[in-house]
Amino acid sequence: MANEFVSKAVIKRLPRYYRYLGELMNEGVEKISSAGLSEKMHVTASQIRQDLNNFGGFGQQRYGYNVKNLHNEIGLILGLDQPKNIIIAGAGNIGKALSKASDFSQHGFNILAFFDTDPAKIDPEKTIPVYDMSSIRDFTSKNKVDIGVIAVPGKYAFKTAHTFIECGIKAIWNFALVDLDPAVPKDVVIESVHLSESLMTLSYNIKASEEKK
């Protein structure tokens, strides 16, 4: 690990490198050059080398990059070696969809429990138990929780975020259409998925594409 601060643009590309290297690994490919990876990923070889060299020199002149080694190194950079415990606020459809996505658990993300306010949804006997929201403090005091997911309706998002923070949760994955960053202490990290905004971007591009004809 070399540099102190790495630009957000670089960070957002790391999981994609990780994915392609994982695929190459599964195909039994042993080594790859930045030019080879460039062709596969449709980014410039220069960008790949620049990005990687934010974290260290993983390649070797003449040889290129060892696929398995680089995959592992990027995993370490992303912190995937440290399993993460997750709780989800909101046992609705989004929450359930997330809990069943197998690719999360494959990378060490373990969903421990749901929390909801709707008594009809509470069921501590499920594989992933659904507890009452009021028991979240008790739960977090007994279990190490790394990530809190906000999958509640928008109007409850801030309240949920504050509950998470009170419980000492330092990372929030937010699916509500609100901007939490300004409302949260500096040592709490937020990653938001704003589905409506993604859909609106698509809508814009539909129009732009039609006009181009």
Place this chain on the structure above:
Amino acid sequence: MANEFVSKAVIKRLPRYYRYLGELMNEGVEKISSAGLSEKMHVTASQIRQDLNNFGGFGQQRYGYNVKNLHNEIGLILGLDQPKNIIIAGAGNIGKALSKASDFSQHGFNILAFFDTDPAKIDPEKTIPVYDMSSIRDFTSKNKVDIGVIAVPGKYAFKTAHTFIECGIKAIWNFALVDLDPAVPKDVVIESVHLSESLMTLSYNIKASEEKK
């Protein structure tokens, strides 16, 4: 509408402007200056004026911007005045979650049907019917479909994309962890939501935040 090509960075900010203006509208705010909006949104006033002026001069010196008018104009830019019909491939959890998100329908996005290959999931009698995947061509020939959603497991993503394209669908909202863009004709627009990558970015930031202490 002024400029021909507007940068991707600007486009991605439009839905957020739209959202804040909608909120201001609901609060009964009549007008706002770029400085006022800047403070609310935590972006520079300069950026707001630059962004908006890609599409035209919506403001007025001395007065600022009329909230209702600007909200409407951005809606037009995003194409929200034209309702969009959507079908979802994959009646699993993600698909169901999307179908129940009320904020989509509020903005003119109508989900017409699901398509799935699992006989157990097929149910044409539901509010949003679930049809067999094989009937998709028939359906799209009888209904105008603007957006196809890929909510199937990753290994079926490309096949589904090609089916959509064969059916004349020009816009794909992709939730599978694959890169469709290079595999698709130029007149088909893709918007991808890569949840695993979002989660990995969060994981990186957790580590980075801990190291900063």
Place this chain on the structure above:
DNA sequence: TAGATTGTTAATCGATTAACAATC
């Protein structure tokens, strides 16, 4: 060794911010 390919510096490109003249 010779040459392929990296790591890294330099050049370019694009996006953001600052400044200010235009104007309502």
Place this chain on the structure above:
DNA sequence: TAGATTGTTAATCGATTAACAATC
């Protein structure tokens, strides 16, 4: 009218691409 605030040009900043010396 005077001055607040836009639209827009100019300056800065950052990210991407190109070039190339280092080296395995």
